[in-house]
Amino acid sequence: MRKVFLYFISFIIFILLATFILNKAKIVSFSIVAPILNGISYVDEKINDFLKYIEEKGELIEENKKLKYEVEKLKAKIIHLKSVQYQNMKLKEILRFKENYPRFIIRAGKVIGYSPENWTEFIYINLGKEDGVSKGDLVISNGHLIGIIFDSVNNYSTVMLISNRNFRIPIRTRKTRELAIYQGSNLSYGYLKYVKPEQDIREGDLIETTDIDNRYPAGIPIGVVKSVSYKEGEVFKNVKVEINLNPLNLEYVIVVIGKSKKEQ
Template sequence: MKQKRKFENNNILNLSNFGQKSLYFGIIFFTFVILFIGKADLAILNKLSIVVADMSSPIISSFSKQTKIISNSFNYLKNTTSLQEENKNLYQENIKLKKYKVLSEIYENENLVLKKQLNLIPKNIPNFVTARAISAPGNIFTHSLLLNSGRKQGIEKGNAVLFNGVFIGQIISVGNNSSRLLLISDVNSMIPVVVSNNRIPSVLSGENLILPSLKFLPNNVVLKNGSIVQTSGHGGLLPAGLPVGTVVKNSTEKNYVKPSIDLNLIDYVQVLLWKADGVKTNKKNDNFRPLAPNKDFNLLEGFTSRGVVIDE
């Protein structure tokens, strides 16, 4: 047993001695390697670094491309979301701009129409009210229009009404905020006019047709086609000299008047707040005095059932 233990101890000692010797030789070898590398030519190291770079560059490039693709994908998704929001906002703004454009065109057209009509108002009539027609011109039974201005705006019954500077009728009824215009083509319209060539007086009478006619012309008067017809101002209810239209004859030589404007296209009109000089309206009727009643008076006194007067 003792010999066996001695043999084992000797083996262990031999192994440890071998390990120490190997370690010493290894240290010495690495020392020489380090000295060799330190003394090696730098060109070799550059070539090695180039070779390593050449071998690693495709791999690094591939990874960088993949990273760039992933980054671009995230940016695309982010931009897509923001573009959808911007597109939605732009769509709403576009709708608003189209609405404002339509409104601006409407207002611009109305402004041009009103400017044109203002330039056609007679200069000797400074007071007028611009009103808008809010109903159709009428039907076969009546030719009238409802206006959106009334007594509060100063409109009164009998006021003359112009459209594009042309006389088209007069006010027949007035409310607080509305009024009704009777067109010259209505059967109830009777307007004193003159044919401007020779100042021939006549009455423009509506017939519920497209063209009103001229009535009560002087005897043996022959009118020419195209003669200008204007208001005469007779009676002091309408201003004189307002243009109406031109004379047109039919096959029976009946005289009609073609209005200078289309009565079916009326939108904005001018109501002339005009009164003839010297004409005063007395709303209180201070000069009116009713007769005093006579209690002793018998209306049927002196009559019998046969209508014979009895003489007393």
């Protein structure tokens, strides 16, 4: 009986000792593993944050692409509206010109090219014989005379610009109503020919077309008198006219078909 009791006591002590040792082992094991687990948890958290950032970044990039596309569409619309506005302005200009010169046939066209040999003196427009256009008709742009029809075929014409040295046309000064001949020289200026010493030609006066030959309409501006000089003993005055013509800026034109053609 005593032995049984001793065995029982020994068993109890063994159980308690084993339990104590296991608890200690758990504590030691947890203290070792805990930092590793914390590290894994931290890494997992950062990976999730990174994946979330990538996802949000992708959404932002996609949204940015859509916004850029919308911006480009708006830019295209603005360009189109400006083009329509410019065309409307030119159409109004043509209508005003028709109202001012009801006796003449008016044709509206566009510049389609430049002379490969001398772009400062000739241009091509998309109006030709099929439109009733022929040599000698006036060509206007932005309210000013820019040239005359030099040659015309079925569907296009060559325009001699007022900068050409061979360009000549009768003119009057707007203020003093003096008559002279304008001759081209270059893109910046031309000259008035055969101006007599007694003629009243003044600096700053506008020169314009005249209907003296009953073919051209009167009052279309050409340029402004830049300088007037005269030397004693010379037959004519030297009159310089500023024109400031830039063929590369020409887009829409008006062709004035002579009155005589309309009456035929």
